Amino acid sequence: MEALSSLADGFSVAFTLQNLFLAFVGCFLGTIIGALPGLGPSNGVAILIPLAFTLGLPATPAIILLTSVYYGAMYGGRISSILLNIPGDEPAMMTTLDGYPMAMKGHAGEALAISGIASFIGSFVATWGLVFLAPVLVAIALLFGPAEYFALYVLAFATLGGLSAKNQAKSALAAAIGLGIAMIGVDGQTGVPRFSFGEVHLYDGIDFLVAIVGLFAVSEVFLFLEHRGERSGPGEDKVKITGRIMPPVSMLKDTAGATGRGTMIGFVAGVLPGAGASLGSFLAYAFEKKWSDKDKSFGTGNPKGIAAPEAGNNASAGGALVPMLALGVPGSGTTAVLLAMLLALNITPGPLLFTQNADVVWGLIAALFIGNVMLLIMNLPLIALFARVLLIPVRYLMPAVAMISFVSVYGISGSTFDITMVVLFGVLGWFLRKIEVPTVPVVLGILLGNAMEVNLRREMTISNGDLWALIDSPISIVLWLLAIGGFVFPIVMGQIRKKPAGISATEKEMADPD
Amino acid sequence: MTDRIFGGAMVLLAAFFIWAAYQIQLSFITDPLGPRAFPIVIGVVLGLCGLVIAVKPDPEPGWPALSRIVEILAAAVIFFGYGQLLPELGFLICTFIVGAYLAWRLGCGLIEAIIAGAAVSIGIYVVFHLILGLSLARGPFGF
Incomplete structure (x- = not known):
C-alpha cells in the first residue's frame, strides 16, 4: 500500500495553515464561480491562473487553490440549475431536469441538500479512485517512449471531441488550429523562428495563458453582450430556499443507489480521454433513468434524477484528474487549464511528476480530501448564502469578469501586446462558439503542440527517419487503434448526446464548458 | 452558408x-x-x-442581428484601446472607463454604470494591488 503512505505524506504537506486557508478560499470561490451563470470551472480557473502565478505562489499552494476552485465549481453549478432552471455551468445541465421541478414544488432545500450530499460522495469516491488508479497509470506510462507519447497525444486529440461531438471535422479543425498556433515562435530544436513574420513579440510563441483567458473568459463577455436583455435576472423570491435544508433520512436512503451508480459511471467517464464532467453527468442521468424510472417520474422532480447526475459530474471531475496528472494529457477544458498552470510553474505532469515532485501530487490529493469536506460543510448549512449570489445582475458581474481577465493577463508580462492578443482570442472564441467549433481542442493544441512535435522528432531521430518506428511497439499500436476508433465511433453512432429538452439553444450555448 | x-x-x-x-x-x-x-x-x-x-455544412447558426455584431466589435475595439492606453493613463482611469462602458452596454443606466465602473476599478485596485500586491499599470498620478 505504497499509495497510502504517500497519501499520508501528502496530508502532512497539505496541513499547513497557508494550504488549508487556500483550500478554503478555493472552495468558497469555486462554489460561487460554479453557481454564477457566466462563470464556470474552465473560465473561472483560467482567470485565476495568471493571478496565482503573478502572486508568486509556489507550485503546491497554487495547485491546491485552483483544484479547490475546480471541485468547488462542480458543487456550485447545481445551485442555479435547481433554483433558476439555468445551469450554472455545463456539467450541471442535467440537474435542471429534476432539480427545477422539485424546487417548483417547494422542495428546493431538499433538492439542494440531496445534490450536495451526492456531490460529496461522488468526489470523495473519485478522489480515492485517483489515489489508487493514478499510480497504476504511472507504472504503465513509465514504459512509454517518444513514439508512444506521440500516439497518446494523437489519441487525446482524436477523442477530445468525444461522444459529445456533433461534427468530428470541427473538433479536428479546432485541434489543428491550436497545434498551428503552438508552432508560432522559435523552434526549440533548431533555433529558427517559425510563423513569426518578423514580429519580435511572436518569437517567444503565444502564451497559452493568454489564449486560455481569451478563449474561455473574454469570449463569455462577448456572448453576454450579444444576448443582452434576453434573460431577466432572478427575483428575490426565486432564490429563497423552500423546504427543509436537511433532507429526511428516507430520501437519503432512497437516493443512495442512484448516487452510487452515478459515482461509478461518472468516474469512468472522467478517466476516459475526451469525456469531461458534462458527459459524466449526462451518462449518469441517462443510466439512472433507464435503471429506476419505473413510474415515469423522472423529469417531474424525482430526487434520484438529481443525485445521479450530481454524483456523476463530481466523480468525473475527480476522474479527469487521473490522466491529467499521471500522463500529462487532460481530457476536459478545466483539466487542460490546470495543466496550463502546472506548465506555467515549470512542472510537467506525467509519470515523472509522481517521482520527482511527489509532494506536489500527494499534497494536492490530500488537499482535495480536505476541500471536499469543507465543501460539504459549506454547501449544506450555508446554502442560502450561496443562493443569494445568484442575485448579482449580469450587468455588474460581467464588467468585473472582463476587467479581472485583463488584469490577470497584464500581470503575466505587463505588455500591451498580450492585451491585444487576449482580445483577439476573445473574438475568435466567440466566433468559434457561434459556429459550434469546440474551443477546448484549440487550447489543448496550444498546450501540447510543442511536446507532441518534440516526441515525434525525437522518435524520428532515434529511428533515423523511419516512419514505421511510430507503430512498432504493442503499446503504440493499441494507442493508435484507440485513437482511430475513438475518432470514427461518434461518426458512426451519430449524435449520442442531446441537450435536454427545456433548455433553450441560447442557454446551451452560454453554459460554460467544464 | x-x-x-x-x-x-x-x-x-x-x-x-x-x-x-x-x-x-x-x-x-x-x-x-x-x-x-x-x-x-x-x-x-x-x-x-x-x-x-x-x-458537409451544419445547419446555419443563430447569428445575432447586425446591431449586436457591431456591439461586439465595438467592445473589442474598446478593449484594444484599453491595452493601448494602460501605460499612458494607468490602471484606475482606464479600468473605470471600460468597466463603466461595459456596464452601460449590458443594461445599466448612465449613473448606475458610472458607479459600477468605479466600483470595479477601485475594487480590483484594492484587492489585487493593495492587498495581494499585484503590480498594475501606473498612470501619470502614480496609480
Whole structure:
C-alpha cells in the first residue's frame, strides 16, 4: 500500500495553515464561480491562473487553490440549475431536469441538500479512485517512449471531441488550429523562428495563458453582450430556499443507489480521454433513468434524477484528474487549464511528476480530501448564502469578469501586446462558439503542440527517419487503434448526446464548458 | 452558408500555413524531420477539415442581428484601446472607463454604470494591488 503512505505524506504537506486557508478560499470561490451563470470551472480557473502565478505562489499552494476552485465549481453549478432552471455551468445541465421541478414544488432545500450530499460522495469516491488508479497509470506510462507519447497525444486529440461531438471535422479543425498556433515562435530544436513574420513579440510563441483567458473568459463577455436583455435576472423570491435544508433520512436512503451508480459511471467517464464532467453527468442521468424510472417520474422532480447526475459530474471531475496528472494529457477544458498552470510553474505532469515532485501530487490529493469536506460543510448549512449570489445582475458581474481577465493577463508580462492578443482570442472564441467549433481542442493544441512535435522528432531521430518506428511497439499500436476508433465511433453512432429538452439553444450555448 | 464560407476560409488558411511552413529557414543544426514537417502535417489536417466542413455544412447558426455584431466589435475595439492606453493613463482611469462602458452596454443606466465602473476599478485596485500586491499599470498620478 505504497499509495497510502504517500497519501499520508501528502496530508502532512497539505496541513499547513497557508494550504488549508487556500483550500478554503478555493472552495468558497469555486462554489460561487460554479453557481454564477457566466462563470464556470474552465473560465473561472483560467482567470485565476495568471493571478496565482503573478502572486508568486509556489507550485503546491497554487495547485491546491485552483483544484479547490475546480471541485468547488462542480458543487456550485447545481445551485442555479435547481433554483433558476439555468445551469450554472455545463456539467450541471442535467440537474435542471429534476432539480427545477422539485424546487417548483417547494422542495428546493431538499433538492439542494440531496445534490450536495451526492456531490460529496461522488468526489470523495473519485478522489480515492485517483489515489489508487493514478499510480497504476504511472507504472504503465513509465514504459512509454517518444513514439508512444506521440500516439497518446494523437489519441487525446482524436477523442477530445468525444461522444459529445456533433461534427468530428470541427473538433479536428479546432485541434489543428491550436497545434498551428503552438508552432508560432522559435523552434526549440533548431533555433529558427517559425510563423513569426518578423514580429519580435511572436518569437517567444503565444502564451497559452493568454489564449486560455481569451478563449474561455473574454469570449463569455462577448456572448453576454450579444444576448443582452434576453434573460431577466432572478427575483428575490426565486432564490429563497423552500423546504427543509436537511433532507429526511428516507430520501437519503432512497437516493443512495442512484448516487452510487452515478459515482461509478461518472468516474469512468472522467478517466476516459475526451469525456469531461458534462458527459459524466449526462451518462449518469441517462443510466439512472433507464435503471429506476419505473413510474415515469423522472423529469417531474424525482430526487434520484438529481443525485445521479450530481454524483456523476463530481466523480468525473475527480476522474479527469487521473490522466491529467499521471500522463500529462487532460481530457476536459478545466483539466487542460490546470495543466496550463502546472506548465506555467515549470512542472510537467506525467509519470515523472509522481517521482520527482511527489509532494506536489500527494499534497494536492490530500488537499482535495480536505476541500471536499469543507465543501460539504459549506454547501449544506450555508446554502442560502450561496443562493443569494445568484442575485448579482449580469450587468455588474460581467464588467468585473472582463476587467479581472485583463488584469490577470497584464500581470503575466505587463505588455500591451498580450492585451491585444487576449482580445483577439476573445473574438475568435466567440466566433468559434457561434459556429459550434469546440474551443477546448484549440487550447489543448496550444498546450501540447510543442511536446507532441518534440516526441515525434525525437522518435524520428532515434529511428533515423523511419516512419514505421511510430507503430512498432504493442503499446503504440493499441494507442493508435484507440485513437482511430475513438475518432470514427461518434461518426458512426451519430449524435449520442442531446441537450435536454427545456433548455433553450441560447442557454446551451452560454453554459460554460467544464 | 456560414459553414461553407468558413470551411473555404480554412482551406485558404491551410494553404497559407503550408506556404509559410516552406518559408521556414533551415538551420545548420538539423534532425531527420526538421522544423517544417510537423507544421505541414498540421496544415494538411487543417485543410482537409476545412474541406469536409465546406462540403458537409451544419445547419446555419443563430447569428445575432447586425446591431449586436457591431456591439461586439465595438467592445473589442474598446478593449484594444484599453491595452493601448494602460501605460499612458494607468490602471484606475482606464479600468473605470471600460468597466463603466461595459456596464452601460449590458443594461445599466448612465449613473448606475458610472458607479459600477468605479466600483470595479477601485475594487480590483484594492484587492489585487493593495492587498495581494499585484503590480498594475501606473498612470501619470502614480496609480
